[in-house]
Structures are given as structure tokens and as C-alpha cells.
Amino acid sequence: MESPARAADNEERPGLRRRRFLTYLAAAPTLTVVGKMLAEGEAAAATAVPGQLPVPPIADIFDMGDAINLLATPTFGELRLGISENNKVWFELPKTEVGQGINTTVAMILAEEFDAKPTDIAITLADARPELSYSQVTAFSTSVRVLRKPLASMAAAGRARLVTAASKRWNIPANRLSTKDTCVYAPDGRKLTFGELSKDAAKVAIPAVPATPKPPERYHVVGKPLNRLDARDIVTGKASYISDTKIPGSVVAVVVRPPTIGGTVASYDDSAARKMPGVAAVTQIPTGIAVCAENTWQAMEAAKKVEVTWNSGPAATRSGADVAEVLKEKAGSLGDVVSPDGGEFDERFDFAFTSHAPMETGFAVADVGDGKAEVWCASHVPIEVQKAVAEELGLTTTDVTVHVKRAGGSFGRNCHMDAPIEAAQVSKATGKVVKLFWTRNDDTRHGRMRAATHQRVQASVRAGKVRSFHHRVSGAWTDLTHGLGDIVFTALMELGKPAKEAVADVVIGVTQTVPYEFGLATVSGTETDVDLPNTGVMRGVHSVAYRVAEELTVDRIAEHLGQDPVDFRLATLKDDRTKAVLRKVVAEGKWGRPMPKGHAQGIGIHQEYKSMTATLVEIDASDPKNPRVTKALVAIDPGRAINPRGVEAQMQGGLMDGINTVLYAGLHIDDGAVREGSFADFRVARQAQAPRETKVFIMPPTGEPGGVGEISVPASAAAVANAYARVTGTVPRQFPIIH
Template sequence: MPPAGPGPAAGQPHTPEQLPAVGQPPAPEPRPADADRRRFLTYLLAAPTLTVAARAGLDAVAPATARAAEAPPAPAAPPAAAPPSAPSQLLGLPGIPDIVDLGQALQVAGLPTAHLLVLEITTAGRAVLHLPRLEVGQGLTTTVAMMVAEELDARLTDVDVPLSDSRPDLLFNQLTGASNSVRTLYDPVRGAAAAARARLVTAAARRWSLPADTLRTADSAVTAPDGRRAGYGELAAEAAAVVVPAVPATPKPPEQRRVIGRPTGRIDARDIVTGRAKYAGDLAVPGAVPTVVARPSTINGTLASLDASAARAMPGVLAVVTVPTGVAVLAETFDQALKARDALRTSWNPGPVAALSDPDIRGKLRAAHAPFLIPPLLTQYVDGEFDFAFVNHAPMEVLTAIADVRPNRAEIWFAAQTPIVAQQTLAAELGLPQDAVTVHVVRGGGSFGRRLFYDAAVEAARISRAAGRPVKLMWTRNDDMRHGRMRPASHHRVRATYGLGQVLSYEHRAATVMTDFGHGLGEALTAAGFQLSVAGLSLAQAFFLLSQSNPYNVGIPTQLLAEVPLKIPTGSWRSVYSGTVRVADEIMMDELARRLGQDPVAFRRARLREPAGRTVLDTVARAGAWGRAMPAGQAQGIGYHAENGGRAAYLVEIDATDPRQPRVTKAVIAADVGTVINPTGLEAQLTGALIDGISVILQAGNHIDRGAVREGSFGDFHYARQRHTPPVVEIHLLPPSGPPGGAGELGVPAASAAVANAYARATGTSPRSFPINF
């Protein structure tokens, strides 16, 4: 990317920022009339170079009229979550996510430690922000670097965004998930960078004895009217002595931005394609030897007998040890370890679900539903029942973890979305104090929710302890497919009543195999003020209520979650509940429109509660030429979803002339996610969501056969290949409409629904089980 253009003059017509001495609590800062609901204070940390932190206050759910502009910033806790039968649900009022969503709850939980996000300007002129989140290919490091470069008026190439090790001091502020990273980091990162820029300008003004408001910043340097120039690196030490800057330390107004909103390639792209980017499997930790594990024949089975004599005698084999999850083989190379693993003679005890297959699980899900409230005899109605299969996360980089466990300490390297909880769990497992366990967060090659869990790291630590040496553990694709975590299977019952052209009630009953949320989310929600025990909610129900909202006026809506506890490893898969709940809703919207004799887009548009949603829907319908004539066996489909402060609509065209070999031939996408930091990155996220939708609706899922996962690799887990992807994809990003919303999970429900609806229209069928070709 070319360097950013010249920044604004250093002086602005605002009152200079008033800061206390280093180490003292910051005083309240005047708030501009057009500021949003976040307020930031910056202060210096004791350091030889310029090191600035930002502290935030967030009025998460308080109405604007109740906020005092000059009051000290204090986190406002959201109301305790209501149970599923809350009056707001039964009266058809907005659901909880319309008031405070999951991302906002996580923002509140992170507020007490937001000031620990630190930006440093080094003497080498590098702007370094240690990121307390995980980079898994979503481009977060690029997005954060753009925010720093924008407010600092630095070259993007001068910004470094390394990943932070586990930091227990951050409490609930080091969790990567719920499309929350940009929403949470947007203001603190910009606040810290703006504060650093103000101090650099002040340092230059003092050096040159010039008024600070006559200086300009651009390209990582301060420039005087007479042409004198000082790079940020040479000013860093002097800037560290500035307590009260001579110019405002507030982020730029949108009209002055030159980096944010500009399509930008990833800052790590060259490193990725040249192999310089290091994943866990690339790290050369001294003494860490290749390790693989032989695993049970069924889910959560246990070892019955072992004969390892043949394996131990094979070339390169260093050790064979047993752990609760299987038998680990350590060798000089992975090839040797895999061959020795295959030479083990093992027998296994069956796991706790060895008697179950897909039909048994579907039966349990169907039996778990609460009855509908509206009897079918009282009005006209449309019923729908939908099955969704288990789905593996299948990140391209298989799970890898390095562990070096000693008697009095442990050091772990892996891609962790929840490193603090991982550190706590590892410490408890190893019988060590938490501060004796170091978790190094390494970039990951994809996640989609899989790396919220740290099972590979725990297993590596167990093996290292048992073998008495460092190990580099690799889960093969078969390991993760058959013994890792999956999106739970679910069954949905929906009943919509209607009359006189209107939808009168809408009841959605979702039953899922229990989702494991044991990765720290519950503690974060409690910290944000959601008293789960008081409300009588399970963590899953709280998550469900904070994330699920029907965006349409459909009379009296109710949404209820029932869980079936089975000992199957599950986890949050991209979009979590929305990836099935909202897909069923969108299919029902098509069927209701058909029953009422209305166009599906017009039917949705007339009922969308948000004007912004109608704009998104109008945009995609216009750009995709909705309603155009198509040959027999081909059709268009539409899907809409709003969540995490964003909204998206997908329009796809499908060729289902052969219903067993359907092909999405075109996709048009429209999205409004507030302020877009990097349009290129957002387009990549929305495109990835399209591929997910094509996959899980048409062909990709996991079967359970007598307690075992049938699929083992991409050879039989039929994720979309290049031949399944549309040759034409158009993306339309709406102009900024507020602070950034979440985007990582936004597109999957809308894309999935659009594919399902297009297939139904093309084939004249009403698919009820997904993936369709399973």
C-alpha cells in the first residue's frame, strides 16, 4: 500500500488534553458533542520510549438521554438476561439482542482492563501494538495496524502487531470470538495512537521551539513549516517525557481519514506466501520432537490394551507413552511417528455414545421440543421442521501444539482464542501455579471457532510431562475430524400463523446437542452483569438469547432453546446458533411469502424492523436483478441476517438442473457493518461466508455411525471445492453508518439461507434436511 498522505495539521480547535502525572488516575476528558458512546482517556506508562495506554468507558445500553457528558467514565452493566419466556418475547417486542447483544456484553466485560492495551513507539521508529487477540487468517492484525497508522499518521509498513502471550491481567479482554475484536479494539487502539501522535508533535515543538499547532505529521514523521523533519523514532525518548501534550490527543473525524476505509492488502501477505509466517508447526523449539497420537475407534473411547513392542523397535522412535486420550508416539520425524503409530497393537473400550447413530440422535432432538403455544385449529398456519447435521470446523492448518513441561514450570505454544482460560486449565492439569505456565499465542491457519478450545495444548502438555521432554504434537486431519469438535446437530420446529395478509405469530423451537461453552465465555458474561444463576439460565441459553433475534415484524414471536446432553465433543462453529436458527427462519419467510402470494423480497422488506436492513435488501435486489427470468432448473434465492451490529443480504443464482450436482453460478452480496476499516478484508470475510453457506447447505457434514464419526478427511467431508464456487461474486459495501459492527460471522446465515431458498425454487421442492446431498 502507498504511504498515507499528509495528515491534518497538528493543531485542532479543541481544548488540549489534560493529563495527570504518570502513575496517577486520569482525569475526565471533555467530550465533543458528536462523540459516540465510548469515551477514552490516555495516559503514559513509565518507559524509556513513548508508551501510551488507553482507558475506555462504555455506556453499553444506557439511552443517550441518560448519559452525562462530563461524568467520569464507568462501565454500565446490561440488565440481567431474561429467561426464554420473558414478556418481551411473548409480546412481540424487540428481543434482547436488539437492546444489548453478545458483542456488547463482551465489550462491557473487557472494560476494566481496556487500559492495558499498550502502544509503543520505539527508537527504531516502529509503532508496536501487542495484540491480545488471535490472528487466524481473518486479517485482524492488518485491521489493527490500519487503525494505528491512521491516527498516528504513520506508514503502514512501520506498524507491527505481534500477538500477546497469555495475560491473566486482561481478565476477559483476551478472547477472540463473537465477531467482537474490531468492535472492542476500535476506540482504544485509535485513542492510544492519537495520544502518541500528540506527544510526538509536542516533543518536536519543544525541540524546535515552534508552536505545536504549526507542525504537521505524515509518513511516520513530524514536519515543520520550514521543512525540518524528525522521524518518530528519534522523537520517542523526548515524547516519553511529555505529560500534557500541546495539541489535542483525540482521534480524527471521519472526513480526515486517509487509511481507514481504504482497500488494503494484508500486511502479512508476503510472509504467508513466502513461508516466513510461522505457525505452531513451523517453530523450532529446542528439543521438541514430532509426536502423534493413536486414538479410540469411537468418540471418547478408552484404551483397553496395548502392545507397543513393534512400534518401539522401529527406526527413529524415541518413546511411546499413554495419556487419557490415547497412545502418543514420539519420533525423530513425523513420518516415523505416523508409521510407528500405525504399528501399535491396541484395543479400545467403547465410548459413551457407541450405541448411537444419526437416526437415534435425531430422535432425541425431536423429543426435546416444548410444544407450540398456538394450536393449529385457531388460525391458518405454516409449519416447518428442519434437521442440520454435525459439521466439523476443518481449518486448513491442522491442530498443532508444542509443550515443554518441567517439574516447576511449563511453556506452551499454540494458536489460542482463549489463552487465559487455557493457561488456567493447563496449570490445574499440571499442578503448577498459574504464573509458572507460559502460553505463547501463535498465529493459526483458520479456526471458525475450533481454536476457542485448547484440547491439543492440554494433550501436548500431558505427553511432555509423561515423556519428560518437549514435544511438537500434531493432530492429523482424521484426528480432528473424528475426535475433535463439531457444530452440534440440531432439529428445528417452526410454526407461523397468518391471516388477512399478515403474520400473526411466529414460534421457533430449536433443539440441539449441547454446545460446549467451557472456554471462558460464561465468566465474561457474568462479569458483564448477566447473572445467569439468578435468571435460571444455562450458559447456552444466555448465549442463545444474546445472539438470536428475528429481524422481522412477525406478530408475536417466541424463540426457545432445548439442549440434549450427549458426550460428543462440540463447540461454537461460525455463527453458532444463527447458522441454523436464522436459516430455518429465512426458509420460512420464503414459504410464508409463497403462501400469501407475495414476492419474497417484497415480503421481507415490508416486515424488516430496521431501515438499514431495508437498504441492504434493496441494494442486493437491485444489484442482483432480483426476479429476472431464468431457465428451467435454475433460480435465484435470497437470505438476510443482522447480528453483532451488522447486517447482510445474499442473493445467489443456482443451477440445479441436476439436483444431485447443484452449482451456485452467481452471488451478489450487500452488507452494512458501520464503519469499515478495510474493505478488502471485509470482502474476504463475506466471500468466505458464502463458501461456508454453499458447503453446509448442499454437501458438507458429519455422520455419526455407532458412536464414531464416519468422515475422516476432505476426501469424504465434502467441503466446497473450486468447482463448486460461483464464477461471479459481486460485493456491495454500504457507506459508513456508525461505529464498526461485527463481520466475521455475519454472512454465514444469510448465505446459507440464500442457497437453500435458491435450491428450493430451482427444484420445486422444500428441503428440510441439511446438507441436502448428504
């Protein structure tokens, strides 16, 4: 823990002020490179002279995916790919399957280069392996961007060695052999399976045929729509999730938690709970009182019998309204950047805290004893889980094994390590193998929340053009202490306010950009500690609120100029790929067609992760308090779609998240307590609120694959917000609208 003296020193030392701190992160490659570029870019903007070309936003040049890809590159040699004697190609996937279908996509990449069927590829989730570093991070829509090239190269090299091994066995020139369906074929029809050749292939030093990946024109698997390989297992219940994990002799644990966020135990009486059927142990941990029993129902019933006196914690005086006022005040400290003398826009928007609300809540299994720990969890950052559990138990990381399991959804929730750390604490205290789970109420009231933000967009319009456009954001602090598989990144978060603000600057800088030619355009943000520590990244991270605020403002500017919103965007967008996806949805959706009373269309665009997307929605707000999106069209240019069907699924899921963000999903905080507890009162779009018609259009390949897991959320959210504004005649300022 940081001493008060050190904290004060960090706060006051001029050398560690926020901007300059960015250039001192010499031990953290991502932050150093990007931080230096941010600092130099801001300095150039601040000292710009008339006629000087504007400095492009950093995210236009180098985004978070580029950073993770760059830092993962040295670890590619640690990836494990092989062929078993039963003729299966196997791969230990260093990414977590959280519903995005990465297993199928990776199988397709490997099958393409091996000339195999995707069903011939066996994918397992890799245990935490520190040597994988940034390769074992599932975040920022980078899984395909990071893995495609190394996997294609590894598979191509493997195929070349298999062909060479067969050539030697048959004494036939390697260039006369062919491969298909995990077999090598001779011209006369003879064949050997990959499994039969695997041992000989491992001994090949120099392949006799090229070991380079195929050019796209030879693809026969990549780019073709494929249903998820695990779809049948999922719908029949065969697929195993973290909540299905069963270890012999384990007990089930639930935690009695405080009524307020961050509350602590003052005293407790567990005598009645211990008498309940099946109860195996009751113990105190930092977050509450853990009750262990033979099964889930027994643990939940016994937990109700524990009587606890609570210390309320630092959040007890906080409410959502208080936080909103703090953030508005903080936004004011960022300063005005346009003068109110006509043609000026000063738009403000507030976004509430909200829950990830995955189908599967927090689960983890831990077995602690004899100086060792074994943990099963579904984490985006298993290496960080390994470190955190080791630190919590006083062990070395080599004494902690972390097994990664499939998650039933996440949306960023599993970036944090709450469940595995608690499971390890309870296992150590009780000496039992513990399967710990969070109830839905636990997850809604004490789980991670997307941080509330106040968005301020200022623009200056002169002579029919936008001359300046400045987006300033004040947000509650987003907890990034989970890190990204880099010990330095994690350590930085413990250095106090300057480090946290520097990290926030970097994340914002490499994710946010203004996609329009709006003269001098800047994006910046600040984060404030509002005594609500249980925040976390959520699908789309900062981009969803940013995009909604900017796209609403763009519609307002277009109206001010007397221009159609689509025409205005097409005239000012910088990127041709973004223009293309916008034109696609506009044409397919018949933008501008007559709509019934109470109905309207809305559009939104977003570019990030080296992908571009546009969404057009139609909304029925005949009753403004009960709006429904009736139709949605999404177009995406993902560079190259490995599995178009998987991309389509991600666009559909992102659309629903966008609808939720704008219309329904938000948390109320009263005196430090979250009011909502379950889906009975935490609103999300159900089938009745889902569009009756949804279409996804995937543009022809334009380059390397970009990210697709989050890209449609911001554009879809913006389209819904714009549609609501058009149909009601009132620009929404607080989100969700139905709150």
C-alpha cells in the first residue's frame, strides 16, 4: 500500500504532473510509445500557428490494437500448435471464449493453411502462462488482429513440414504432393494422415516446399460463412462453462454482501447459519461473509441466516445525482474552447452507471493448500489472475495454476478478478475446494459498472463549415487495475493519481478520434474518483458514449446548416471506407422515405479497431416513454471477414447493446447503494423491444482483418439516439432515456 507521504509526493512533484508523466513510463512499452505521441501531439496543438496543418489524432495512426499487437509479437513463439497421432490439429488458444465465437474463427484460420476442415481443428483454452504476456489478453477487439498472422504462418510451416515428411517416406518430389482433409496425397492416390506423419514432420529442419501462408485468392475456408462449431453443444447443454465446473469434494460458496458499495463487516453472528442443512463452513473475507454448503440452494438459504452489522464504507453518501454534478463541475475545469458569438454549439450529455449483466454471473473454483493454489475461472486476463491470487495468498506465481474456462457472456465484466480472488480466500480459510458464485443481485449491486460520464461537445461553424470541434469528457474513474498482462501496466495503477490519469489519457488517446473534417478537432478526457471503486471496462469502453454525443451534435450542426444529415456526413467524413458503409445502409434502408407519425429514422457511424461501421435504425416513439426500434441495418467494413457469419452475429449483438445503452440500461445509486438488483428492475431490451427486422451487410475485403466484437455498439447507439431526437423533436441529454 502506498504511504500517505509517498502519495502526497506523487501529487505535488512537478516532474510527475499528468502530461509529463506520460513520457516517464520507460518500463511500459505501450504507454511509453503512445504517451510520448500524445504529449507531443498536444504540445503541437497548443502552440499551433496560423496556417499550420492540424496534428492528426493519435487513434487515426496508432490504436490500442496496434499497441497490443506490437507487444504481443515477441511472444508468438510461445504459442502451442500441434498434431496428435489421432489426426487432429490442436491449438491452445490464449484468448477467452466469452460468446464471441473465437474458437470457430481460429479453427478457420488454421484449417485454411492446413487444407483441413474446421471440424478437424481441436481448440482448447490455454492455462495462464506469463510468457504469453500480451498474447493472453482478450480485450479491445484484438483477438483476430493479434493471432491471424502468426497462426497462418505456423500452420503454413506445419503443412510444409508434413508434405516434406511424406515426400521422404514415399521418395516422391514434395512439389508433386497435395494436401486435403488432414491428409497428404501422392499423385497415384496414396495418402498418409497428418497424424501418421506428425513425428517425422517434427524432425524436418528445412521444408522442401514453401512455408508461406496462402494469398487471399486461394482461400477456400476463410471468408466463407460458417456456423459456430460449438453451436449444437451450446444449445443442447453439452458445452461446459465456468458455472458447470465440478471438482470432486468441492463445496459451494456464496457471500453475504453489504447493502452499500464498498461496505465492510463490523461484526456478525453465524450461529443460526451453521445449523442449516449441508453447511460446511462460514468465514469472513474482506468483501463479506462467505457461507459454504454442499449445494447452491443450501448455501443461499444459510446465507440468509447470517446476521451482520456493517460499516457503510466511503460510498455511503454518494448518489447518482451527486456524481453527475461532480462530473459536470469537473468538465467545467477543462475550459471553454469556443466563444459564444454565433454559430457555436455547446452540447452536454450525461450517461449513467450501468451493469454488464452477462447471462452468467461471477463464478470461480479454487483449491488452496500445501503451498499451492489451483484456480478455474473465465478471465480476459488469466495472467493477472495468477498474479493477484499469488499475492493474496503469499505464494509465488509458479505455485498458482489458473485454468481458463468458457464464459457465458462477459462484455468486459471478466476483466476483473473478483470471483477468483474471493474463491481463493475462502478456500484458504476453510481448507476446502470452493466453488464460489455471485448471485444476480450480487453482480448488479456489487459487480463492475461502466463508469458514468459527462460529455461536452463544442463546435464552431463559420461560412457553412465547421472550423473547430472539441469533445471534452469528464468521467468517474474506470478501474484498470486488472492490467493487460504486463506487470508494469498493473504496477502503474498503484502509483496514485498522476499514474491513473496518465493511463486514462493513453487509453482515450488510442481509442478516440473525430472522424470528420472539422478543422481543429480534439478529443480529451479526465477521470475523477467519486468513491465508487467497482467500475470497469464494458463493451465499447469509452467509445459508446463518445459516439452518441458526437453524432447527436453532428445532426444538430447539419440542421443548423440546412443540410441533410447523411449528405453532411458524406461531405465531411475523412475516410472513404466509412463513407462506403454509410452509403450502404442509406441505400438499403431508403433513407428519407416517408415515415408514419411517431416514427423516424436515425443514423450513426463509427470507426475503430481498423474497422468501419454504419447503422440506420427506424424507431417507433408514438409513446415517447415506450420507444421501440422496429428496424435496423448495419454495414461493416472489417478489412476482411474471416467468418462472415460470426461477424454478422457480433453486429447483431452490438446493435442490441447500443439499444440498451440509449434507451434502457442504467443503474440508480442511492446513498451508496445500487437500487436495481435483477432483471426484474434492471431494464434491458427483451424480445418485445428488439427490432422486428435486422440486416447486416459486410463489405468486400479491403485489407487486413480489423476488430468486430465492439465496433457496432457505438454506431448503433448513436443511430438510436438520433432517431429518438428526430421523432420527438427533442435532443436527449440523459442516458438511458427511459431511466
